[in-house]
Amino acid sequence: MYSKAIRPCIRPLALRRYSVCPVFINGQYIDGESALHFDVVNPRSKQTVGIAQGCSDDLADKAIESSYVSFQTWKHGSPHERRDILLGAVDRLVKTKEEGLELSRTEIDLDPGFASFIYDLGIELFKYCASITTSLDGTIPYSLDKNAIPLVYRQPIGPVLGITPWNAPGVLATRAFLFPIAAGCTSILKTPSAAPASCFHFAKALIESGLPPGVLNVVHGSDTQTPGLINRIIAAPEIRKINYTGSTNIGRKIAVAAAEHVKPVCLELGGKAVSLILEDADLEKAAESVLFGAFLNKGQVCMSTEITLVPRSKIHQFEELLKTMAPLILDTIGFSESGALSSSSHFERFTNLVHSAKSDGARVLFESINSSQLPFVVLSDIPSSTALATDESFGPQLSVLSYDTLEEALKVVNSLEYGLNAAVWSGSTMKAIEVSKEIEAGSVHINGSTVGDMPAVPHGGVKSSGYGRFGGIWGLEEYTVLKSVVLH
Structure with missing residues (x-):
């Protein structure tokens, strides 16, 4: 599948240097805390190509609060409304593809053909998630009591922390927040220190398509800032689930941190x-x-x-x-x-x-x-x-x-x-x-x-490659909880 799609896409890409990549919290772009700025360095030239706004404890707490408050409204919203907002982002991504490709080349030296294919696959993820917003079904199980009718259905689990790697922004960053939001959750996206702007590009398309403030917050952190930032967000009682894609070693640490607070995690880790x-x-x-x-x-x-x-x-x-x-x-x-x-x-x-x-x-x-x-x-x-x-x-x-x-x-x-x-x-x-x-x-x-x-197929691993699934209706169900209601 990949080889046939990538072959026509090979071409040089320009570099797109930028000044400051902001964090986005409760509908506001924030880039003025210069003490927390960190450099983004191109791996080939070894030169600084941009600056990103790191996230302080105060900003992290605001992102957590914003996600929790917004969830109280977003979870009751119409699935059709969520669908329309997701589809609105598609046009923006199509129009800004050149910018997105240049950012991925600038930050992480992504190969041009692969970058183009991954970008297009990210667009397909938006379309697919829009199509399944109305797909969460319930059931009426058998009842031993003829005077009782049990109902079982799915509800959004709550605010979700999504932690994404750098190597395929169009897919890995988008799925970290798309599936939770499509399910009726709110999301905090933690971008990778090597590619904050490449990942933020996809989040921004959704933000600008009419997403209410607080439904998606985006935070960045340098390599030294990131461990404390992630642990702080995981520990917050308002956060109900974490998804992470990346190395097995870091995945183990995230699983341990989440377990201390009895929080579920979806992990897609290393492979061979x-x-x-x-x-x-x-x-x-x-x-x-x-x-x-x-x-x-x-x-x-x-x-x-x-x-x-x-x-x-x-x-x-x-x-x-x-x-x-x-x-x-x-x-x-x-x-x-x-x-x-x-x-x-x-x-x-x-x-x-x-x-x-x-x-x-x-x-x-x-x-x-x-x-x-x-x-x-x-x-x-x-x-x-x-x-x-x-x-x-x-x-x-x-x-x-x-x-x-x-x-x-x-x-x-x-x-x-x-x-x-x-x-x-x-x-x-x-x-x-x-x-x-x-x-x-x-x-x-x-x-x-x-x-x-x-997009429609579950993706994830076993053993040290992780647990849980991204993709398909199963990826949507990851961000829901089953509730039983019995009518008497």
Whole structure:
């Protein structure tokens, strides 16, 4: 799905520097607390491209109060009203697409094709959430008492804190606040320190489409400000749920903080997606898919294909296909325009993982280094003892492993700490479905890339990839509570 959509979108993007990205609280833009300003730095040029307004304790408390007060009215509003406001944001996003793309290039060096696709997918999320505002149903269960009629229905859970990462603003930022608001909740969006303006761009479209003050508040924080800010909002009794997308390590801390206050959390965390190639698979299509899934957006996608498992009888043929196709895939994704990883520490960690794997005996099938000295690499014979075999790399690499039996392959897949996305390749759909049932992952793609999610489909993981679901009617229900009312 992603590869076909991205190919026509490759083109250079200009940088859009900005002065101060404000916080937005109770209908007001606030950017004057200069003591809390922090720099936003482009990872390729290492230059400051903007300034964001950090959030003080006082501003955080105002955002919390605003969300709670507004919820008392918003929860009683018409689903049709919510639908119309969400649809109103769509026109604004279409008209300001160029600005949004330039912001993502400026702040986080997002690859142009990926940036365009993610932006359009964000627009589709707005449309989809608008379409399901009227979809929360109730039921009348069986009653033992013939003189009683039980009614069960869903109500909005309350104000929600949404914490979003930097790597796909159009999707990850929008879903953090769209599903709660569509369900009748209010939302506080905590943007990432690396991409406050890129994420705020989507929130602003909704704000300017007629959203009442306080329904959506937007706060920013530097890397040093963020832990205290998040903990303060989580601890507030007015906040009833938290959603977070990001690393497993931070997700664990957020889950612990929420548990102290007995608050539910929806977590979409790290992944190490495996593409499992069966004996009867179309090897050429599979090779194209796994390379695309590994290199897209420099591997900075939670669903990136990090490992591919190939039958030993097919391994030589598959490796030759990878060598041939890798340069073509790099052209497809815009290798010449690809920039740096998100930070120097991220770059150092990724290159250390690759270097260690090579030192431990991995064979290099393909390697190409871009203008930011970032290696795009395909490795084979990865020793199970090297860190790259188990740790999420979040960079442009593909590890190729061979297997003798399907049981052996499934053991490799399910021994990983993560369980977000996976893929199975086979000429038999029924066989692939049966294999998919044995894979411990939230989503399994058959004859397709591990990189892919759709607005109407639930997305989330198992094990250390988190719990709860974004997307679909299930993503809407995440922000509701069941209530039973019995008529006597």
